[in-house]
Amino acid sequence: MKESAIYIHIPFCDHKCIYCDFYSIITSDNITSFISALKKEIKYYSEQFSEDRIYSSIFFGGGTPSLMEPKFIEEIINSLKKNYNISNDVEITLETNPGTVDNNKLIEFKKSGINRVSIGIQSFDDDDLKFLTRIHNEQTAVETVKTANKVGIENINIDLIFNLPKQTKVKWKKNLVKAVELPIKHISAYSLILERGTILNKMVLDGKTKIQDDDYDAELYEMTIDFLEESGFIQYEVSNFCKPGFECRHNNAYWHYKDYLSFGPSSHSFINSKRWWNFSSLKRYIHEIEKNGFAIAGSEIINNEMALHEFVMLALRSDGLNLKDFGKRFGENWINQKHDYLNKLSKQNLIVNDGITYRLTKNGYAICDEILVNLLK
Numbered sequence: 001m002k003e004s005a006i007y008i009h010i011p012f013c014d015h016k017c018i019y020c021d022f023y024s025i026i027t028s029d030n031i032t033s034f035i036s037a038l039k040k041e042i043k044y045y046s047e048q049f050s051e052d053r054i055y056s057s058i059f060f061g062g063g064t065p066s067l068m069e070p071k072f073i074e075e076i077i078n079s080l081k082k083n084y085n086i087s088n089d090v091e092i093t094l095e096t097n098p099g100t101v102d103n104n105k106l107i108e109f110k111k112s113g114i115n116r117v118s119i120g121i122q123s124f125d126d127d128d129l130k131f132l133t134r135i136h137n138e139q140t141a142v143e144t145v146k147t148a149n150k151v152g153i154e155n156i157n158i159d160l161i162f163n164l165p166k167q168t169k170v171k172w173k174k175n176l177v178k179a180v181e182l183p184i185k186h187i188s189a190y191s192l193i194l195e196r197g198t199i200l201n202k203m204v205l206d207g208k209t210k211i212q213d214d215d216y217d218a219e220l221y222e223m224t225i226d227f228l229e230e231s232g233f234i235q236y237e238v239s240n241f242c243k244p245g246f247e248c249r250h251n252n253a254y255w256h257y258k259d260y261l262s263f264g265p266s267s268h269s270f271i272n273s274k275r276w277w278n279f280s281s282l283k284r285y286i287h288e289i290e291k292n293g294f295a296i297a298g299s300e301i302i303n304n305e306m307a308l309h310e311f312v313m314l315a316l317r318s319d320g321l322n323l324k325d326f327g328k329r330f331g332e333n334w335i336n337q338k339h340d341y342l343n344k345l346s347k348q349n350l351i352v353n354d355g356i357t358y359r360l361t362k363n364g365y366a367i368c369d370e371i372l373v374n375l376l377k
C-alpha cells in the first residue's frame with residue numbers, strides 16, 4: 001500500500017486579507033452546491049486512487065475552513081472514509097481562524113474527526129493584526145488556542161508572520177514569547193512575502209508602506225530559530241518547528257515527495273509523477289464537476305530531471321536528503337557529481353552528513369535558497 005495524503009480546499013473567507021494570494025471568495029452562497037460537487041469529485045477519483053493506497057493525513061485548507069458548519073466537515077470526512085482507505089490513526093487538520101470558532105464549534109469539529117488544528121494567528125500584536133487586516137485581536141487569538149486545547153485537541157499549530165513593516169526585534173520576540181507560553185505543539189513562522197496581485201503589493205508599489213530588507217529578515221529568522229530551539233521546539237523544515245513527535249504528517253508527505261490527492265477549486269494533486277490543478281473559480285469548479293466529475297484546469301508530467309530537482313529541494317528544505325532514498329529513485333551519478341560542492345558546504349558548517357543524510361545546519365537553513373540554486377544548476 002502506498003502511503004498518500006489528501007487535501008481539501010475550502011474557498012470561503014470572511015474578507016480578503018491584504019497579503020493573501022490564495023484562492024478565496026467572500027460569499028458563502030454556494031456552500032451546498034460546493035459540498036455536493038466535492039463529494040462527486042471525491043467519488044470520481046476513488047475509482048483510480050483507492051485500491052493500492054492508504055491515506056494517513058487529511059488537511060482542510062483554504063480559505064477559512066473553520067467558517068464552515070461542522071456538519072459539512074463531517075460529511076466530507078465521511079465521504080472520504082467511504083471511498084478511500086483512510087488509516088485508523090489518520091491526522092485530520094483543520095485550518096482555523098481566531099474569530100470564527102467558539103467552544104461549542106470546536107467540540108463539534110472534534111466530534112467530526114478533526115484531531116489537529118492549525119490556527120492562523122499571524123501576530124499577537126493588535127497593531128500588526130490591524131495592518132494585516134485580520135478579523136481577530138490578541139485576546140481572541142490566545143482564547144482560540146486555549147479553547148482548542150480545553151476541548152481536547154492536543155495537536156495545535158499556530159502560524160506566525162515575521163518581518164512585518166516597522167516590526168522591531170523586541171516586538172517579534174514578544175510574539176515568540178507569547179507563543180511558547182501557550183499549549184501548542186507546532187509553530188509555522190514565515191517571513192512576510194510580497195505576492196503579486198495582492199493589496200499589500202500595491203501598497204508597497206504606491207509607497208504607502210515599506211518592506212524591511214533581506215538582512216533584517218535574516219536576523220529575525222535567526223532569532224526565531226535560536227529562541228524556539230531554546231524553548232524545546234525542533235526545527236524540521238525551513239519555516240516549521242515542533243515539540244518532539246509532533247511533526248505535521250501532512251506537510252511531511254509533501255516534503256518527503258509522497259503522492260497527494262486534492263479536492264476543491266484551485267487545489268493541486270500529485271500522483272504517479274503527474275501533477276494537475278483545478279480551476280480557481282468556484283462557479284467553474286462546480287460546473288465542471290457536474291458535467292465531468294473532475295475540474296482539471298491544467299496538468300504536467302514530472303520527468304526524471306524535474307523529479308530529482310524537486311526531491312532535492314524539498315528534502316534539503318526539511319529534514320535532509322536521505323542518500324539511500326535518493327539512490328533508490330535516481331541512482332548515484334548526480335550525488336557523486338555534487339560531492340565537491342557538498343564537501344565545501346560541510347567545511348563551512350552549512351550542511352552536515354552523518355553518512356545517511358545530508359542535512360542543513362541552522363546557518364544552512366538561513367541561506368537555503370542560495371544553496372539550492374548552486375546545487376541544482
Ligand code: SF4
Pocket residue numbers: 012013014015016017020021022024062063064097120
Ligand atoms: S483568512 Fe487566510 S485565506 Fe482568507 S483572505 Fe485571509 S489569509 Fe487569505
